[in-house]
Amino acid sequence: MRVDNDFMVTIQNAEVLNSFVKAEREIERHDSILCSVSGGADSDIVVDMLTKLDDDRKVVYVWFDTGMEYSATKEQLDYLESRYGITIRREKAIKPIPSSCREFGQPFLSKYVSEMIERLQRHDFKWEDEAYSALLPKYPNAKSALKWWCSWHDEDLAEHFPSQSGKSSKWSISRNRYLREFMIENPPQFKVSAKCCSYAKKDLSFKIEREINADLVVTGIRKAEGGARAGAYTTCTSFDAKRGIDTFRPLFWYTHSDKEYYEQRFDIQHSRCYTEYGLKRTGCVGYPFGRKICDELSVIKHYEPQLYAACSNVFKGSYLYTEQYRKYVKEQKARR
Ligand code: SF4
Incomplete structure (x- = not known):
């Protein structure tokens, strides 16, 4: 189909129209595209x-x-294949999430926080309440993670990292209120890691990109969804120099109403996760970073009990630690 005048006059939404124009151009410019x-x-x-x-x-x-997927999602893939006459390659994780979490640790709070904690744990860190200059001689190979741990103390860090200090930085432990205090009082008793993301998604995607010699990767990331995924980009197209590949997010600028317009205009049918379970997002099942994880878990328990059992087991340490941390934050706030 061409995005020509006949088609354009049928679209009454500027952003949706714009995304079609861009998508047509990106498809024309590239030879092998991974969606x-x-x-x-x-x-x-x-x-x-x-x-x-x-x-x-x-x-x-x-x-x-x-390795942890809704059966409603799998049904949706079948539906998409039959509606559009396409084949969707099902690629198994290099290491499924349960194995990754067992082997390397469970994700906690965010990917970045998990990575920092993992590094500190690797160096047998004792969660000391000390400044960077005091900790560095004890853990000389954990510089960047120590920088995160000590970033609550501006002057101390400014001396070592003049251009990167600052409590408000997204690389600072202060981004998560009272996290440092909480961890000093309650050191984690389980291994923390976000490696599940690399093995279940990122590295697997890179593998397929190489396999099909892709020159463009298309994803459904929208800026309005917020979070680290959307925050990693500033535009709908970019070039990933590390991978040597273009990336394109056709819905990047869609607002909620643009999305609704598209859904009605083209009769989009979503999976039962939305229409029956009432979930607002799907993403990683039961992933511990979600703010509404408790609500999500009770939905999973009701509709997909086996999956619920898997989540409760795989992310057990993280769920408990997150709950403990949130309670701690509440108490600290109440004291002020
Ligand atoms: S989003 Fe999923 S795969 Fe990625 S770190 Fe979280 S739980 Fe692991």
Whole structure:
């Protein structure tokens, strides 16, 4: 299909129209395109758009099976295949999330925080309440993680990292209120790591990109969704120099109402995760960073009890520690 005048006059939403124009241009400019399909609502729209424009069948649709997936998501993949006449490659994680978490540790709070804690744990850190200059001689190989741990103390860090100090920095432990105090009083008794992300998603995606010699990767990331995923980008297109590949996010500028417009205009049907379970997002099942994880878990327990049992087991340490941390923050706030 061409985004020509006949088509344009049928679209009454500027952002949706804009995304079609950009998508057509990106498909034309590239030869081998990987579209990462998640089975989530934004991904449904991306699949609809690309299948409308990809006359030359340059797009390879891939779903990454993390080892912890809703059965409703798997049904959605079947539905997309039959509606659009495409094949969605199901790629199993290099290491499924349960194995990763068992081997390396469980994610806690965010990927970045998990990575810092993992590094400190690797150096047998004792969660000391000391300044960077005092800690560095004891843990000389944990510099960057110590920088995170000590970033609550501006002057101390300013001396060592003049350009990067600052409590408000997203690289600072102060980003998570009272986290340092909490960890000093309650050192983690389980291994922390976000390696599940690399083995279940990132590294797997890189592998398939190389395999199909992709020159473009398309995802359904929207700026309005917020969080680290969307925050990592400032525009809908970019070049990833490390991987040597272009990336494109056709829905990057969509607001909620743009998305609704698209859904109605093109009769988009989402998975039962939305229509029956009532979830607002799908993403990683039961992932411990979610603010509404308790609500999400009770939904999973009701609709997919086996998956609930798996989440409770795989992320057990993280769930308990997160709950303990949130309680601590509440208490600290109440004291002030
Ligand atoms: S988003 Fe999923 S795969 Fe990534 S760190 Fe969180 S739980 Fe692991």
